Amino acid sequence: MTTNRELTYLDYNASAPLREESLFALQEAYKAAGNASSIHSSGRRARAIIEDARHKIADLIEGNPANVIFTSGASEANVTALSPTWLKNGEPYILTQVFVSSIEHPSVNAGGRFSAQNVQSIPVDEDGRVVVSELRSMLEKLGEDETVLVSVMAANSETGVLQPLQEIGVLVEDMGHILHVDAVQMAGKEPLSMAKIGCNSMSISSHKMGGPQGVGVLVLGKGDFRPIPLLTGGGQESWRRAGTENTAGIAGFAVAAAQSTDPDERARVCGLRDHLEERLYEISPDAVIFGKNVSRLGNTTCFAVEGISAETALINFDLFGVAVSSGSACSSGKVGASHVLLAMGVSESLARGAIRVSLGWATTKDDVEHFLGAWVKIYKRMKLTQKG
Structure with a gap:
């Protein structure tokens, strides 16, 4: 056989x-020494690679380059976003529950940093699309002092079905809650606008679009509003994610992001x-x-x-x-x-x-x-x- x-x-x-072009970018970055946190010329070169990548990845989703946070992958980005405590203008902002669609990736279905009893599932219809009326009903049942995080993927990895993200985004914002979008499967395969969705955060993975494995991003929405860091202990990524950046991986990611828009x-x-x-x-x-x-x-x-x-x-x-x-x-x-x-x-x-x-x-x-x-x-x- x-x-x-x-x-x-x-x-x-x-x-x-x-992608061959991503491999080339990886190799070139690996040839040069340098930590992006260093102020000498090698460090500045690494920093330039990272900052250029922020712009390319932001362009892919119509996001803000300053709000692109590099991570080890989308699972880390999802767990970072799924936090019961966010910071709004530097002050703690408490989220009581997380609502996740019933078809999410395990890194979202598990509820991130929320306790299991505070995770609720949003039903989908026979085509695998979130039932927006059910989500509305779930939000309407909340107490006046409750604010929740809603997490809905952009496209399903198994069926490819796209979610009504703009409708969901309007609903969640109008009712005063927070929206996270796992865009791993959709980014680079279909046009995607973080601005049009109006979500507060979005996760993307490099290797789904032909970049290297082991690198992803969490992109934040407008304003000084972000989850408390998952990894702490260093000032990298503007104190939003500790740890030396994967400069070579980020270089390869940026090339893949740019090419996937064709x-x-x-x-x-x-x-x-x-x-x-x-x-x-x-x-x-x-x-x-x-x-x-x-x-x-x-x-x-x-x-x-x-x-x-x-x-x-x-x-x-x-x-x-x-x-x-x-x-x-x-x-x-x-x-x-x-x-x-x-x-x-x-x-x-x-x-x-x-x-x-x-x-x-x-x-x-x-x-x-x-x-x-x-x-x-x-x-x-x-x-x-x-x-x-």
Whole structure:
């Protein structure tokens, strides 16, 4: 079953391959010594790289460069934002609860620094979109002296479904609460404006858009309003995140952020995704594509066929030299029923068969055809097994 063909990588939502230009920026930064906190020329060079990166990343989301805080990744950024204490003009601002959508990434679902009893789940509809009327009802039930943090992702990593962020942003602001947006999957794949959403903070990850792993950002909204730092003990990032900045990683991140804004690249990837789905239905008419009736990321397809196990399918794809993922993978490596799909009302048996295909900057039509060729064989073999 194995072939000599190079691996077809279609798991960009897990981690995109490093862009060549980002690799070059990394290498150049690694060649030079220097701590960005030092005042000599080497330190000033490192500082210039970091400050230039702030502007490129802010441009990606229409944010303020001064409000870009570099972190070790989006999980750290999320946990930093999900704090029961923020600072408003330097004074403590207490948040009593956190409301998170039922389809969030584990770093958000866990509630960050809030205690478990102060974490509430916002329901989603059958398409995986937050039910805004339910969120409104939850906010209306709060006491007059309660202020909460609402955390809703921009786009889901499994289904690619986009959330009604502007509607949510207006609601949360009008009712006097705080909004955090995990934009890890959407940044660089779709136009994204922090200003239009009106959120108080947003998290982004470098490696989802072809930058290096191990670097991300938390971007703050307008005004002197921020969560208390997660990491303390140093004055880096204007006292908002202690620890020497990852200058090389930040350099690679900035290049990836700038390149991911190319509309031609986005349109090309979306065209490949549409072709994949059209052929997927021709091969397997009983396939269910999750979230297909609403706005989704142009690179993502999450599908399942009743009775076909994702775990078995993924093993077969790997033998054919195709890297895709399941809707949800447990830490043990076993494929479980996706909490995202279950929250959408998908049956557990169908959710256990979910396969996610995610494309990106280096994906070619040949890659898509290789995937489809492997799926033809896997589908036929597994359907025959069902009948037997």
